[in-house]
C-alpha cells in the first residue's frame with residue numbers, strides 16, 4: 001500500500017463531488033459505516049447519540065448510515081441498549097437525530113436490522129421470543145435454540161421492515177439501509193450454510209434471495225418512489241470470515257439482480273479490506289463487481305485509512321493509519337461511487353474534514369478504547 005499522504009487537492013477533487021442515490025443528493029462521497037454502539041437504553045437514541053452523529057455530519061461526512069436499529073418484531077434483537085426503529089419514544093429520538101444531522105449539513109439513513117439466529121436468550125424486553133431463521137441453524141451450522149420460520153413469520157418480518165421504512169420517511173430520514181450482511185437474518189437466507197429450506201425460499205441463489213427481495217419490494221411499496229433504499233450485503237459472516245455467498249460473478253449477479261428489480265437503489269458491499277480483488281482475473285473489489293453487474297450506485301467499505309481490519313477491534317486491537325491512494329485510484333476509475341468509513345470515523349469525528357482538506361498528517365490511529373465512549 002501507499003504512503004499516508006495523498007495529494008490534498010486530489011482527495012478533495014475525488015471525494016467532494018455530490019452523488020445521487022435515487023431522489024437524494026449526497027453532498028460528497030464519504031459515508032459513515034453503520035456501527036453498533038449500545039448507548040441507547042430502552043432502545044431510545046438520546047442526546048448523546050444525536051450529537052455523536054451530528055458532530056460527524058458537521059465535519060464533512062456526506063451520508064450517515066446509523067448503527068443497526070431493530071425493526072418491530074419480537075425476535076429482531078437481544079439488547080435493550082441497541083436502538084429500536086419502532087415505538088413512539090424511540091422514533092421521536094430518531095427524528096431528533098435526523099434533524100440534527102440535517103442542521104449540520106449531512107444526510108442520514110437508518111440501518112434496519114433483524115439478527116435472526118444470532119440471537120441468544122435475550123435481556124428484557126426480549127427474553128421470551130424465540131430466535132428465528134430460515135432453518136433454525138446457527139452460523140456454525142449447529143441447530144440452535146430457535147425456529148425455522150413459518151410463512152407467518154416471514155410475512156411478519158417483511159411487514160416489520162416495511163413499517164420501519166415508512167417510519168423513517170415520516171421521521172425525516174433521507175432513505176433507509178436494509179441490513180442484509182454479516183450473518184444476520186436476511187443474510188442467513190442468502191447463504192446456503194444457514195438456508196437449508198426446500199420451499200420457495202431455499203435452494204439456488206435466486207430462491208435464497210427471495211426473502212430479501214420481498215423485503216425490498218415491501219419497503220419500496222411503503223415509501224415514496226424517490227426515497228432511496230440501500231441494501232448492505234457481504235460475503236463474510238460473523239463467526240465465518242471465509243464464508244462466501246458467491247464464488248463467481250454469475251452467482252453474485254443471481255443474487256443482486258432480483259434485489260435491483262425489487263427496488264433497491266444502491267448497494268453497500270461490505271468487505272473487510274477494500275483493496276482485495278473479489279474474483280480471480282480482475283482487480284475489481286466486491287463493490288466494483290456490484291456496480292458492474294447491476295449498474296447501480298455502490299458503496300465500498302473495509303479498512304479505509306487503517307492498516308488492520310476491524311475484526312481485531314472487538315478483541316481490543318488498535319490499527320495504524322494507512323494512506324488512501326488505492327481508494328482514490330479506484331474512485332477515479334469509477335469502480336464504485338462512495339466510501340463508507342468505520343473505525344477511523346469512530347475514533348476521530350474530524351476524519352472526513354481532515355481528508356477533504358488534505359490534512360493527512362493529523363489522522364489518528366485507531367485505538368479500541370474509543371469503543372467505550374460516544375465521543
Ligand SMILES: Cc1cc2nc3c(=O)[nH]c(=O)nc-3n(C[C@H](O)[C@H](O)[C@H](O)COP(=O)(O)O)c2cc1C
Nearest residue numbers: 033034035036067068302303304310313341342343
Ligand atoms: C464497533 C463496530 C460496530 C459495528 N456495527 C455494525 C452494524 O451495526 N451494522 C453493520 O452492518 N456493520 C457493523 N459494523 C461493521 C462496519 O460497518 C464496517 O463494515 C467495518 O467496521 C469495516 O469498516 P472499517 O474497517 O472502516 O472499520 C461494525 C463495526 C464496528 C467496528
